[in-house]
Amino acid sequence: MVIGVDLGATNIHAGLVDEEGRISGEVVRGYDCTSKHDVIEVLLDVLSSLKDKARSVKKSVKKIGLVCPGPVDIDNGLLINATNLPGWGVVPIRDMISDATGMDVHLDNDAVGAVLAEAWVGKARGLxxxxxxxxxxxxxxxxxxxxxxxxxxxxxxxxxxxxxxxxxxxxxxxxxxxxxxxxxxxxxxxxxxxxxxxxxxxxxxxxxxxxxxxxxxxxxxxxxxxxxxxxxxxxxxxxxxxxxxxxxxxxxxxxxxxxxxxxxxxxxxxxxxxxxxxxxxxxxSRFPDNAGIIGAAYLCMEDRRIGL
Amino acid sequence: MVIGVDLGATNIHAGLVDEEGRISGEVVRGYDCTSKHDVIEVLLDVLSSLKDKARSVKKSVKKIGLVCPGPVDIDNGLLINATNLPGWGVVPIRDMISDATGMDVHLDNDAVGAVLAEAWVGKARGLxxxxxxxxxxxxxxxxxxxxxxxxxxxxxxxxxxxxxxxxxxxxxxxxxxxxxxxxxxxxxxxxxxxxxxxxxxxxxxxxxxxxxxxxxxxxxxxxxxxxxxxxxxxxxxxxxxxxxxxxxxxxxxxxxxxxxxxxxxxxxxxxxxxxxxxxxxxxxSRFPDNAGIIGAAYLCMEDRRIGL
Missing domain, CATH: 3.30.420.40 (ATPase, nucleotide binding domain)
Incomplete structure (x- = not known):
């Protein structure tokens, strides 16, 4: 089980995702995107509540998949000048979250998240x-x-x-x-x-x-x-x-x-x-609302069929 | 040394091309594109004169690269319903020429020919x-x-x-x-x-x-x-x-x-x-006029850096 997070411009949308791409414990949390430090705080709170939920069903989570709006440098874990997150500049978001949680973080763009969700459990399976x-x-x-x-x-x-x-x-x-x-x-x-x-x-x-x-x-x-x-x-x-x-x-x-x-x-x-x-x-799409969570989770899967 | 042929909608443009991408013995021959059989005849004549030229400088040629306007099926050697060659339909042009000459024929689209010429000896070398x-x-x-x-x-x-x-x-x-x-x-x-x-x-x-x-x-x-x-x-x-x-x-x-x-x-x-x-x-481009010949010749090269 992993955590999938879709960091939007107004909401954080997150959930636990199992090996079959099924979501549980979904959370939607609004935030004020003008401060990137607030976002990190809200995000850490969301992650902590999802870890508790996992524990309550006797599962542990060690990996976080995160998709963000705007250009990302996946090799270096950077979110770069996202148009819809004004003033953020270049944020080393992967390492910030990894350092704060001690968990592996896999970062990508939200449009990539959507197409990965389709590849994994959506309409593009096997293509x-x-x-x-x-x-x-x-x-x-x-x-x-x-x-x-x-x-x-x-x-x-x-x-x-x-x-x-x-x-x-x-x-x-x-x-x-x-x-x-x-x-x-x-x-x-x-x-x-x-x-x-x-x-x-x-x-x-x-x-x-x-x-x-x-x-x-x-x-x-x-x-x-x-x-x-x-x-x-x-x-x-x-x-x-x-x-x-x-x-x-x-x-x-x-x-x-x-x-x-x-x-x-x-x-x-x-x-x-x-x-x-x-x-x-x-x-x-079969999941207009939470493709981001599913695609983010897929980033963490080691036996992915679709390469990054 | 190989023969590169650019079969256009009004002219056949061909030449001998060496391992460095240099052209010699260039030939331009007009033809009436309404009959595909006439074209094959003109093309065979061009090929024969290029083989003679090669012989005169003590070289032999065993391969022909051919680029054509319009969609090609390179796996099966077909030229398919080229817009600028009306009425041709689907032509198994690779095998027609190979059978008539006994030479290896490598077929591709002319736009591919142009980009291969740039890759080989033009402005895109090494990219x-x-x-x-x-x-x-x-x-x-x-x-x-x-x-x-x-x-x-x-x-x-x-x-x-x-x-x-x-x-x-x-x-x-x-x-x-x-x-x-x-x-x-x-x-x-x-x-x-x-x-x-x-x-x-x-x-x-x-x-x-x-x-x-x-x-x-x-x-x-x-x-x-x-x-x-x-x-x-x-x-x-x-x-x-x-x-x-x-x-x-x-x-x-x-x-x-x-x-x-x-x-x-x-x-x-x-x-x-x-x-x-x-x-x-x-x-x-450095060769606006004969990129087709060079790119066609590159199709025959076994140590190509750019894959087809």
């Missing part, structure tokens, strides 16, 4: 080349290529979410550019698109609710969003040649509102080069 | 992850990832030239879609852009000549073309993380008209994520 696309505040993309996590040339990471796909996006992205995939396919983009079309909404949930209630403008918004997402996934497919694309993240709870449209537009884009379509298509 | 982008009628892209030609998941090939980058391109691409990179960054796109802006031009050479003569509209066209190409190469860099991008193909002869602009826009796009820029930047 070699695939991706997990997380639709939330941003667009995260974890990639496995020939049975190994793909980290880009020089292991500098990849930025699939910031590919430029349009002359002009809905808003200027935090990445500095206009028209990147994140500005057209994230939950943030969905809200902006709805506001631009005159809907009085504040969150992606509001937009999804209006669409579920068959508001005509909200349905139009969903259609345009589906079209944008189809184009993004088409671009990914042309370059990677994945066997499946798994969608996860906060928006996947509302997948029935956009997935049929995405699949329709996606198929249309491949006309004449059908052989390049992912043979297993676009699927929803 | 591990890089790409060669060929700007001609279309946009061809050969990729080496961690010292091995990258053929996409399931070895189905990749289509970097058809990534969608704009809401609306200059024309509808043969790929069926609007706004893909090929419709914005190829020589064809350069001509369309110039015509759209009112220039009376028929070829990329005409546009380049007008720009070299400081025609104001032609300079504007070159600037917009540079901007488009910078965005395409930025997209490629985000996903691949290359150490260098080498530009080749017909347009590279006029690189002084667009390369400074491309480099300027390219750098601007990486603001805030400079660590993702290719450390060796964007460079012009």
């Amino acid at each position: 070699n080349t695939f991706m997990a696309v997380t639709l939330g505040t941003g667009v995260g993309t974890g990639v496995v290529l020939d049975g190994k996590v793909f980290r880009g040339g020089r292991r500098k990471g990849t930025e699939w979410g910031h590919l430029i796909m349009s002359n002009k996006g809905l808003y200027r992205c935090a990445c500095g550019n206009d028209g990147c995939i994140e500005t057209m396919c994230s939950a943030t983009a969905l809200v902006r698109l709805a506001q631009k079309k005159g809907l009085n909404v504040l969150s992606a949930k509001d937009v999804c609710k209006a669409a579920a209630d068959k508001d005509i403008i909200a349905l139009e918004v969903m259609d345009e969003f589906s079209y944008n997402l189809a184009r993004a996934l088409y671009n990914y497919s042309l370059v990677l040649g994945p066997e499946i694309i798994v969608i996860c993240g906060g928006l996947s709870a509302s997948h029935e509102l956009f997935l049929p449209g995405v699949r329709k537009y996606f198929t249309g884009l491949f006309s004449g080069k059908e052989y390049m379509m992912p043979p297993m298509g676009i699927e929803m | 591990n992850t890089f790409m060669a982008v060929t700007l001609g009628t279309g946009v061809g892209t050969g990729v080496v990832l961690d010292g091995k030609v990258f053929r996409g998941g399931r070895r189905k090939g990749t289509e970097w030239g058809h990534l969608i980058m704009s809401n609306k391109g200059l024309y509808r691409c043969a790929c069926g879609n609007d706004g893909c990179i090929e419709t914005m960054c190829s020589a064809t796109a350069l001509v369309r852009l110039a015509q759209k802006k009112g220039l009376n031009v028929l070829s990329a050479k005409d546009v380049c000549k007008a720009a070299a003569d400081k025609d104001i509209i032609a300079l504007e066209v070159m600037d917009e073309f540079s901007y488009n190409l910078a965005r395409a190469l930025y997209n490629y860099s985000l996903v691949l993380g290359p150490e260098i991008i080498v530009i080749c193909g017909g347009l590279s002869a006029s690189h002084e008209l667009f390369l400074p602009g491309v480099r300027k826009y390219f750098t601007g796009l990486f603001s805030g994520k400079e660590y993702m820029m290719p450390p060796m930047g964007i460079e012009m």
Whole structure:
């Protein structure tokens, strides 16, 4: 049994994970991300309560898997200038937690965590080349290529979410550019698109609710969003040649509102080069809420099939 | 010594290539690509004259490297439905030539040929992850990832030239879609852009000549073309993380008209994520005209450093 931790920008999400990828004792704890020292304190408290839980079922835990938003240097255990953790700079988070707990800590990026969860107990089990696309505040993309996590040339990471796909996006992205995939396919983009079309909404949930209630403008918004997402996934497919694309993240709870449209537009884009379509298509993750915990736990497993 | 052959859509370009990647006895022969049997005849004639040339310098040749436009199945030696060789269908070209000549034939795609030429004796020597982008009628892209030609998941090939980058391109691409990179960054796109802006031009050479003569509209066209190409190469860099991008193909002869602009826009796009820029930047190929011959010859070399 190991502990899997998904350190998000507003919550720490953690649990005990067994050798079959099953979670128990799940904990969600909010925190103020402006102070990295507070986070470490909250995190240590969470870890301690999970160790107690393990003890209560006569199990011991010696390993922690941790996934974080933003670039990580896994070889040196560093979290590097995460956009959504402003002011943190470069944090030697692996050693900080390892020193404080005496436990082995395995660190990776949260998009990697999502794709590892799919590889281990999700929709990509047994496959070699695939991706997990997380639709939330941003667009995260974890990639496995020939049975190994793909980290880009020089292991500098990849930025699939910031590919430029349009002359002009809905808003200027935090990445500095206009028209990147994140500005057209994230939950943030969905809200902006709805506001631009005159809907009085504040969150992606509001937009999804209006669409579920068959508001005509909200349905139009969903259609345009589906079209944008189809184009993004088409671009990914042309370059990677994945066997499946798994969608996860906060928006996947509302997948029935956009997935049929995405699949329709996606198929249309491949006309004449059908052989390049992912043979297993676009699927929803089975664990939109806790892929991070499962993927983090997988980092600790010694008999991993998917290499890091 | 081996024979390298670049089978283009209008010309066969071939030569003898020695162990150092030097070409001799280069031959360019036009042909009518509408009949694949004529092509084989012309090709056999070219091969026979190159064998004679080799004999005249007391060398023997036993291997042929062949690169072709369009998808190839290298494992089975097939050229598959090449867009620019209409009506050819699936051609077992490796065995056809091998049977007719009694020589070993090594087949690959022409974009792979270009990147192998750079790997062997060009700007990418000694590097591990890089790409060669060929700007001609279309946009061809050969990729080496961690010292091995990258053929996409399931070895189905990749289509970097058809990534969608704009809401609306200059024309509808043969790929069926609007706004893909090929419709914005190829020589064809350069001509369309110039015509759209009112220039009376028929070829990329005409546009380049007008720009070299400081025609104001032609300079504007070159600037917009540079901007488009910078965005395409930025997209490629985000996903691949290359150490260098080498530009080749017909347009590279006029690189002084667009390369400074491309480099300027390219750098601007990486603001805030400079660590993702290719450390060796964007460079012009040393052999815009005969990279295909060199790369084809490299296919035959047994001590290749770059894997296929």
